[in-house]
Amino acid sequence: MEKLGIAITGSGSAVPETAVDNQALTQLVETSDEWIATRTGIRQRRLAMATESLSTLAAAASSQAIAAAGIQATDLDLILLATSTPEDLFGTACRIQAQLGATKAVAFDLTAACSGFVFGLVTAAQYIRTGVYQNVLLIGADMLSRWVDWTDRRTCVLFGDGAGAVVLQANDRDRLLGFALKSDGTQNHYLNLAYAASPQNLIPDVNVAQGNYQPITMNGKEVYRFAAQKVPEIIDKVLFQANLSVDQIDWLLLHQANQRILDAVAERLNIPEHKVISNLANYGNTSAASIPLALDEAVRQGKIQPNHIIATSGFGAGLTWGAAIFQWGR
Ligand code: ACO
DSSP: OOOOEEEEEEEEEEOOSOEEEHHHHTTTSSOOHHHHHHHHOOOEEEOOOTTOOHHHHHHHHHHHHHHHHTOOGGGOSEEEEEOSSOSSTTOSHHHHHHHHTOTTOEEEEEOOGGGHHHHHHHHHHHHHHTTSOSEEEEEEEEEGGGTSOTTOHHHHTTBOEEEEEEEEEEESSOOEEEEEEEEOGGGGGGEEOOEEEEEEEEETTEEEEEEEEOOOEEOHHHHHHHHHHHHHHHHHHHHHHTTOOGGGOSEEEEOOSOHHHHHHHHHHHTOOGGGBOOOHHHHOBOGGGHHHHHHHHHHHTTOSOTTOEEEEEEEETTTEEEEEEEESOO
């Protein structure tokens, strides 16, 4: 019989070696360890040096996930890379496919900022549920250090670089218990990494826009408000859909944007602190990488065990947000 359920069977992660603590950032902008730690919970972040690349970091995380799932790269049917910081606008997933030697896999990028991993999870699930693909590698990887304005203290202290990956496989039992995805483009202006261009005349009456991507701009207060309201709402909705009560959740695994957002969401949902996975003190906000990075750490630390129920939610630019509830393992 055809297996049309989904199981997440392996995880992996990789971060750049260079750690930069809050104190070090005081050399760049007027800030303090105290301000950053109390407002965000972040104490340090990893930054990719100029010689490092997104594809190499993503491939390292992927190799671990493939090994943990007990398959070979050549077994993969699909590679999805959730990223907002591709090393080539035409896509980075194919470079990862080449580095892994995943010759059979089709590979493409998916852009949904900090919601990218959850959007990718749901996208991967559709291919498995329809019987099209059996083995999918989903990567969340970002290097926002290449896109922040390092003179803007409101944003530069928040972000770090990293990569996380999971393998999803067709399974008898469907371990994806529910999901919901949302977008609201009317609030797009709150968080942008926008292209700015000026007209360049080519020939009479023909001009094209030529320019560059501008550093990240963010209205922190509005993004905070949005996350604190929408994330509990969507997790509640998915719990209802999955016919689960909140106390059946073993772990709350949110996009690691700000400890205060994690606390506010957990409080709204009545989830005790010991069930909230948090590693942003060490990595900051790694965008699409933050959920699989925190997931992989929790798996390797033995916190997340087979059959545990995990509620995850990503939220960010777009604006986009989404939630999924799944059970770990086959
Ligand atoms: N160091 C010291 N002071 C600072 C810093 C800093 N790094 N950054 C801002 N300040 C100052 C501000 O200038 C302001 O000073 P002022 O009152 O004299 O103008 C003061 O601190 C307060 O600033 P606020 O912006 O009001 O600070 P707030 O308490 O709202 O915290 C923060 C800011 C941490 C950004 C918060 O709003 C937040 O976490 N928002 C959510 C952001 C988020 O999650 N973004 C990621 C989304 S994911 C994605 O898609 C990329």
